[in-house]
Amino acid sequence: MAIVRLFASDVGVLAALYQQGLIERPAALPPLTAAERSLQSAMQSEFAMLAKGFASMREDPHFPQEHGRLALQLLFKPNMSSNATLPDYQRIARASQLTASEFADGLRQSPPPRRQDWRNPIGNILVAVAIPDMSQYLAQLHDLDARIQLYNRLNTLAPGFSSAQALAQAAEGNPYGLGPARLVEGPPQRLCYDGPREDAKQLRCLALLSQDPAPVASHIRP
Numbered sequence: 001m002a003i004v005r006l007f008a009s010d011v012g013v014l015a016a017l018y019q020q021g022l023i024e025r026p027a028a029l030p031p032l033t034a035a036e037r038s039l040q041s042a043m044q045s046e047f048a049m050l051a052k053g054f055a056s057m058r059e060d061p062h063f064p065q066e067h068g069r070l071a072l073q074l075l076f077k078p079n080m081s082s083n084a085t086l087p088d089y090q091r092i093a094r095a096s097q098l099t100a101s102e103f104a105d106g107l108r109q110s111p112p113p114r115r116q117d118w119r120n121p122i123g124n125i126l127v128a129v130a131i132p133d134m135s136q137y138l139a140q141l142h143d144l145d146a147r148i149q150l151y152n153r154l155n156t157l158a159p160g161f162s163s164a165q166a167l168a169q170a171a172e173g174n175p176y177g178l179g180p181a182r183l184v185e186g187p188p189q190r191l192c193y194d195g196p197r198e199d200a201k202q203l204r205c206l207a208l209l210s211q212d213p214a215p216v217a218s219h220i221r222p
Contacts, residue, residue: 001140008144008203011151019209021159028152031175037141039096039134043089050130051082054123072122081123084115085131092134100142100175104196107135136197142175143203146193149173150181150206154191163208166191183208 017023055078095106116124153169154161161169163183170181170191178194184205192205199205 001137004140004144004203005201008147008201011144011147012206015151015154015206016209018155019159019161025155028155029148031145031148032141034097037096037138038093039138040093043093047082047086047089050085051078054078054081054126075120076122076126077117077120078123080117080120081127084117084120084123084127087112088114088131092138095135096138096141100145100195101177103138103142104176104178107196139195139197140201140203143195143199143201145175146195146204147206149175150191150193150204154206163189163191166208 011029014023014026018026057076058072058078091111095103098106114127116127150170150173153173154166157165157169167181167183170193172180174180174193176193176195178196181191181193184190184192186207188207188209190202190205190207192199192202195204
């Protein structure tokens with residue numbers, strides 16, 4: 001998701017320039033559309049690569065040496081392994097079409113158990129470790145939307161606005177529906193929306209360059 005971080009960085013730079021009065025008031029940025037958030041094509045490609053990888057393992061000269069060709073034939077079923085991963089990729093593709101609040105609600109639900117087949121013990125192990133937690137990438141897309149919301153709201157204020165004004169302006173607008181923005185101590189001081197996952201990249205935040213003192217939260221909920 002390098003492109004998400006690059007775009008978020010550009011938004012942060014524009015916000016900083018406007019706060020310092022170095023540029024005219026920029027135009028509001030539209031939120032990401034469902035099509036822009038969609039991971040349908042990406043998940044199709046990921047699934048195809050994984051299925052190809054499973055199929056090629058039987059041709060890997062090192063794999064039969066370690067496990068024995070007969071054992072490989074009996075205990076590893078490439079097609080069965082690929083089919084077991086398909087629901088995961090389909091679920092991720094569907095989740096990418098959800099709104100931020102729907103996505104947050106979905107994280108509170110336990111994913112359905114992945115099907116395991118006793119005829120494919122090696123494949124069961126491989127499937128269990130083959131799929132990363134893709135919800136972190138979906139969260140970054142919604143976190144970027146949160147930054148866009150902050151950007152648009154702060155840009156309605158005149159340059160040199162106070163932290164109190166920033167807080168008031170961002171009291172609403174959290175795409176996750178998880179409450180108003182809060183101040184987080186720096187440096188620099190930041191205005192952040194809460195979200196359902198940890199925001200290590202601070203995508204849900206914008207730096208505030210005003211120097212006025214204001215009550216600051218010691219931390220932000222994940």
